[in-house]
Amino acid sequence: MLSCHGLTKRFGGRVTVDDVGFSVGAGEIYGLLGPNGAGKTTTMKMVCGLLAPDAGSITIAGRPAIGDVAVRALVGYVPQDVALYPDLTARENLEFLGRLYRLDRRTLAERVAEALELTDLTDRKDDRTDSYSGGMKRRLNIAAGLVNHPKLLVLDEPTVGVDPQSRHAILERVRSFARDGLAVVYTTHYMEEADRVCDRVGIIDRGRLVAEGTRRELVAQLGAHDSIALGASGDLDRLAAVCLSVRGVSEAAAADHAVQLVTEDGRGVLPSVLEAADRAGFAVTTVDVTEPDLEAVFLHLTGTALRE
Amino acid sequence: MRTALAIARKDLRQRVRDRSALVVGLLAPVAIAGLMSLAFHGVQSYTFTLGILDLDRGQVASAIVRAFDEPAVRSVVTVRSLADERSARDGIARGQIAAALVIPAGFSESVMGARPEALRTLSSDQSPVAAQVVSSVVASFAAQMDADRLSVVTALSAGAPAKDVSHLAALASGLRIPLRSVVAPVGAHELTIISYFSPGMAIFFLLFTISYASRSFFVDRSEGMIERMRAAPVRSAEILVGKALSVAAYGTASLAAIALVTSAAFGASWGAPGPAAVVGLALVLSVVALTALVIGLARSGRQADAIASVVVFGLALLGGNFFLVSNAPPAMRQLALLTPNGWALRAFTDLATIGGGFSTILEPVAAILGFTLVVGVVAVALAPRAVER
Structure with a gap:
């Protein structure tokens, strides 16, 4: 759905985005992960036609996007800062934005109702948006990006400043958009968000895309493994031996009232490990699975921790 | 679009x-x-009330009062007779009149002499234009008087009999050019x-x-x-x-x-x-x-x-x-x-x-x-x- 190659943008003498390329398929959520100032928003603005790249190409649904205003009808843009008219109601905001896509009256009414429904704002549709909570504004901000039924949804840090409950709702909604076949580009500097919603992640730092892949692929680049700590009583050396016999467990050792296991896929082998321990007569009291996360990947690739 | x-x-x-x-x-x-x-x-059409205190009641004084009753002057000035100078000052202070013209006693007599009595115009800072209008009307009257007198003197010098002075004066005043100045806008309105x-x-x-x-x-x-x-x-x-x-x-x-x-x-x-x-x-x-x-x-x-x-x-x-x-x-x-x-x-x-x-x-x-x-x-x-x- 989206294909970018060699995107480069300079402001003055400073290169903000440097030779960035990635692609996103229909039904896929692509996360662009990086600290503030890494070039995520600039990249998104180029994708949405708001900034002209100094070099590179962008293709949306097979059509070259740079300089083609009509292609923008395929894109839903949700900017980082809430962009709505505070003195208009939710419905009026969405109707106005829908008219920019030249929707006829009937289609517009349907799309507005649908976008409000998707973001759980139907009940408040006739309230002015300056009376909305921060979370509601964020949801309406997303609804505004959906009113044109886009093929590609670009979400630029949509959960900044949102309470955990609203954040959860937004992330769930984003997943449902992808299930409905939308290609989603999701920029964030929240590691757990990228981990939770994105099918693939591109790590961007100082304008360069330093790595790209699924979480597992990125973690694999580290050469790190998952670990499982099993708390139990009895002969822990024997329990370690039992666990080592389970397929997928590469190391097992008893230490401090627990058995430490090393595996490629902690969550995957855990049921087999617990079953083997039970068969051997061990009562496992605690389980702790540790997986290398994107934070570790980012630290490994950039030499710095991901800052908020 | x-x-x-x-x-x-x-x-x-x-x-x-x-x-x-x-x-x-x-x-x-x-x-x-x-x-x-x-x-x-009111900026375009200025009008005011003038108080006149005629302490003379002579022929010339009456002629001056009549000068303020000319149609051109009447459209601007409304004349009110005053009894004494105190009422003139009170009227100005209270804003009832914009100015007061005081014609002193013996004015008509003195006009014929070498040192005529002075006319006085009382006014306030609130209405300087009123005083100027009064001075203009009086000056215009004096100029006309001078012209009449000049005519009479010229006639006498040319040999007219002295007993005809009154007749000559009346004749001179009747020969005034009927000049009229009317202000009218350029447009229809x-x-x-x-x-x-x-x-x-x-x-x-x-x-x-x-x-x-x-x-x-x-x-x-x-x-x-x-x-x-x-x-x-x-x-x-x-x-x-x-x-x-x-x-x-x-x-x-x-x-x-x-x-x-x-x-x-x-x-x-x-x-x-x-x-x-x-x-x-x-x-x-x-x-x-x-x-x-x-x-x-x-x-x-x-x-x-x-x-x-x-x-x-x-x-x-x-x-x-x-x-x-x-x-x-x-x-x-x-x-x-x-x-x-x-x-x-x-x-x-x-x-x-x-x-x-x-x-x-x-x-x-x-x-x-x-x-x-x-x-x-x-x-x-x-x-x-x-x-x-």
Whole structure:
């Protein structure tokens, strides 16, 4: 759905985005992960036609996007800062934005109702948006990006400043958009968000895309493994031996009232490990699975921790 | 065009919802035009009450009193007889009379001598013009007296018998040239103050649209709405056209409403509706061009405010929205014709006084459109950058 190659943008003498390329398929959520100032928003603005790249190409649904205003009808843009008219109601905001896509009256009414429904704002549709909570504004901000039924949804840090409950709702909604076949580009500097919603992640730092892949692929680049700590009583050396016999467990050792296991896929082998321990007569009291996360990947690739 | 209309419709909805639109677009101009009309009421037709204290009661004194009863003077001066000087001073202090002419006892007798008694005019700082009018009438009377006396002396010197002096004097006074000075307006109707300040204030507040609209553009931009519009399949030009349409619609509605209200409430004359509407539309176009220019020149809302203030007050001052241009020095009258509002005011006052139809407004409308074209060309070059910035 989206294909970018060699995107480069300079402001003055400073290169903000440097030779960035990635692609996103229909039904896929692509996360662009990086600290503030890494070039995520600039990249998104180029994708949405708001900034002209100094070099590179962008293709949306097979059509070259740079300089083609009509292609923008395929894109839903949700900017980082809430962009709505505070003195208009939710419905009026969405109707106005829908008219920019030249929707006829009937289609517009349907799309507005649908976008409000998707973001759980139907009940408040006739309230002015300056009376909305921060979370509601964020949801309406997303609804505004959906009113044109886009093929590609670009979400630029949509959960900044949102309470955990609203954040959860937004992330769930984003997943449902992808299930409905939308290609989603999701920029964030929240590691757990990228981990939770994105099918693939591109790590961007100082304008360069330093790595790209699924979480597992990125973690694999580290050469790190998952670990499982099993708390139990009895002969822990024997329990370690039992666990080592389970397929997928590469190391097992008893230490401090627990058995430490090393595996490629902690969550995957855990049921087999617990079953083997039970068969051997061990009562496992605690389980702790540790997986290398994107934070570790980012630290490994950039030499710095991901800052908020 | 559909998207431009959508933008204009949205802008107008916001403008109408903002109560200040009603204040700036209708209430304030009407109220200020009314106030200015009151403030300048009477400037065109000056009248006052003069007290005359005739302590002489002689022939010449009576002739002076009669001089204030001449038709030309009577239209300006209302005469009231006074009993004594104290009542003259009290009357002036209380504002019942603007000035008092005191004719001293023995004045008529003394006029024939070498050292005639002086006439005194009592007045206050509140009405200096009244004292000047009294002095002028008395001076005019004295000049006529001198002329009569000269005639009599000339006749006597030429050998006329001395016993005929009275007859000669009566004859000389009867030979006055029947000169009459009448003030009449050039046009079919006299320009009233309200007919000047109604369009004056309407135009002044119309100019404020430049400030409001340019600020609103930068508010849209800072809130990410311009970016959001650009993320849709909308060209920068369409955004600007939409904004321009809303300015034009609001400005036209405001001018029309003020014209209707001031005509109905104060009897202001805006001239024939058709030509007046054409002048109004031409002026609205110039306001649209000026708004686009301010948007193109400014880089932020604050800058837009500053530039718009200079433009609005500069044009209003030069164009004569606060004062009668016809009373201004020639240089100011010329400067007023460099502004679209100056030309519009001229067109409205011409329509109100000279009357006529489209031929009356041809020159002003051409000047306004010329101004709009020049400003518009610069604005078209600058404004799209502001959208994409």
